[in-house]
Structure formats: structure tokens, C-alpha cells
Amino acid sequence: METTGGIQASLSGRYAVALFDLARDGKTLDTVAASLAAIKAAITESSDFKGLINSPVLSRDAAGKTIAAVASAMSIDPLTTNFLGVLAQNRRLSQLPAVIRAYETLLSNHKGEARAEVTSAHPLTKTQLTALAKGLKARVGRDVAVEVKVDPAILGGLVVKIGSQMIDSSIRTRLNSLALAMKG
Numbered sequence: 001m002e003t004t005g006g007i008q009a010s011l012s013g014r015y016a017v018a019l020f021d022l023a024r025d026g027k028t029l030d031t032v033a034a035s036l037a038a039i040k041a042a043i044t045e046s047s048d049f050k051g052l053i054n055s056p057v058l059s060r061d062a063a064g065k066t067i068a069a070v071a072s073a074m075s076i077d078p079l080t081t082n083f084l085g086v087l088a089q090n091r092r093l094s095q096l097p098a099v100i101r102a103y104e105t106l107l108s109n110h111k112g113e114a115r116a117e118v119t120s121a122h123p124l125t126k127t128q129l130t131a132l133a134k135g136l137k138a139r140v141g142r143d144v145a146v147e148v149k150v151d152p153a154i155l156g157g158l159v160v161k162i163g164s165q166m167i168d169s170s171i172r173t174r175l176n177s178l179a180l181a182m183k184g
Contacts, residue, residue, distance in 0.1 A: 012095040016102030019083050024110070028079055033107055035080040036100045042074065043097060053093040064088040104145075113143045119151050119159040121170075136162065 008017055023032040042049045052058070052066060067088045071081040087093050108115045116136055118124075124132065129146060136144040140162060154170035161167075 010098070010102070011092070012098035013102045015083075015087065015092065015095060016099045016106060019079075019099070020103055020106045020110075022079060022083075026079060028077065029107060029110070031077045032080050033103070035074075035076045036103055038074055038076065039080075039084075039096065040100050042070075053096050060089050060091060063091075063093060067093065104147075108145050111143070111145075113145045114140045114162055116144050116146050117149065117161040118146055119149045119154060119170075121150070121152050121154050121156045123150055124148055132158075136160070 008014060019032065020029070023029045043053065049070065052063070052070070055063070058066070064085050067084045068081065071084055076084070084093075084096075087096060087099070105115055114136070118132065129148065133144050133146050136146070144162070154172045155175070156171040157169040157174070159166065159168045159170050159173075
């Protein structure tokens with residue numbers, strides 16, 4: 001098995017491993033990844049959807065029916081739709097963001113890629129993303145799947161996380177360091 005003990009140790013990791021194994025056996029790894037990416041975007045963009053997956057008051061049946069309707073409306077593949085139903089029946093929809101992250105890690109490991117979370121103050125252009133991926137590949141020695149988040153609070157620069165390693169070149173961090181140095 002190509003998983004790490006760390007992923008398997010968590011509840012969300014065990015669900016992700018199960019989904020990954022089913023997708024690999026069914027040769028639908030990328031299809032499931034695309035569905036999970038759409039769900040991840042929906043969680044980020046829709047407070048209603050975020051409320052649905054975190055609602056402790058919905059019954060198992062109501063959560064299952066609602067998540068099935070959402071999956072149908074979003075054209076989610078059958079395996080992922082069934083998986084969402086299992087999460088709803090087991091009252092684990094709140095684990096969905098962690099399951100998605102673990103699945104992405106499993107898929108990257110399967111493809112021989114490293115995963116990088118990049119935070120920038122402004123959206124990056126295609127050219128900047130390509131250059132960043134190339135620079136990260138040179139640093140880690142293998143292809144890098146880059147996930148970009150925008151956070152204006154960092155003011156400028158980038159914060160890059162690859163595994164347990166973090167490279168923080170944000171202006172906010174530099175200003176905080178300067179302020180500490182000036183305090184003596």
C-alpha cells in the first residue's frame with residue numbers, strides 16, 4: 001500500500017484511503033479527484049454547504065438525501081456520490097475537508113509528486129504558477145502539485161508549505177521580524 005502511517009492513523013485518513021483504494025481499483029483516481037476538487041470549492045464558496053456538512057442537527061437520512069441531491073446537482077461521479085452517502089450515514093460529513101486533503105496527498109504520492117500549499121496576497125498568473133512549480137521542483141527534486149490560496153493579510157510575498165517544511169517570505173512576517181528586532 002502506498003499510504004503513510006500518518007494518513008491511516010486519523011479517522012479522515014482511513015476514509016480517504018478507502019476512497020483512494022476504490023478509485024484506484026476502478027481506475028477513476030482523477031475523476032474522483034476532480035469531484036473532490038469541486039466539493040472543496042463548494043465548501044469554500046458556500047456557507048450553506050459548509051453549514052450542511054457541519055450540522056449536528058440533521059438526521060442521518062436527511063443528511064444523506066441532502067448530500068445526494070447536492071452531488072447530483074454538481075454532477076459528482078457515482079463513486080464519490082456513494083462515498084458522500086457513507087459519510088452522511090456515519091455522521092462524518094464534518095470530516096470531508098480533511099478527507100479531501102488526505103486524498104489529495106495520497107494521489108500526489110501515487111503520482112510521485114510532492115504537494116505544496118502556496119499562500120499569496122494576490123492571485124497568481126499562469127506564468128507565475130508555472131515558474132513557481134518549476135522552482136519548487138528544482139528544490140524538492142520531483143514534480144510538485146501546487147494548491148494556491150489567496151490571503152491579502154500577508155501583504156505580499158509567498159508562504160509555501162511542502163510537507164512539514166514551510167518557506168515564509170511574506171511581507172507580514174518580515175515586518176513582524178523587523179518590529180521584534182527594533183524592540184531589542
